[in-house]
């Protein structure tokens with residue numbers, strides 16, 4: 001019985017090491033931890049992030065947490081964020097689906113991408129919309 005409990009707690013604590021995740025998040029300017037792959041997301045929340053990044057024409061690295069249970073646990077501990085998807089820009093945690101959607105809607109995403117040298121495809125559209133306001 002005792003042994004079973006100890007074993008269970010070991011399994012629960014199995015997570016990809018912070019050093020390894022640190023390398024993953026620095027693997028590209030934009031890095032996404034998601035369920036499924038960009039070509040075939042396996043959850044609506046991950047799909048939403050993929051669609052947003054597609055609209056902005058962003059290239060990114062994607063990691064499928066459903067293919068790696070230790071990464072699924074490790075990334076949550078690393079970012080101190082309990083859910084998937086998770087988006088990193090320039091090695092820094094930005095947020096999940098809700099935050100990305102909000103940043104997409106209020107124009108912040110274009111700005112954050114610009115800071116790291118990525119010109120969003122929606123940049124021109126945003127400028128045109130701004131000009132018509134003036």
Ligand SMILES: N[C@@H](CCC(=O)N[C@@H](CS)C(=O)NCC(=O)O)C(=O)O
Nearest residue numbers: 043045082083084085096097098099
């Ligand atoms: N409100 C969240 C939605 C994401 C979410 O709730 N994800 C859940 C269901 S996919 C999750 O990751 N649960 C933990 C897990 O599946 O490991 C966001 O803004 O990203």
Ligand code: FES
Nearest residue numbers: 035042043044045
């Ligand atoms: S896998 Fe069910 S909500 Fe994401």
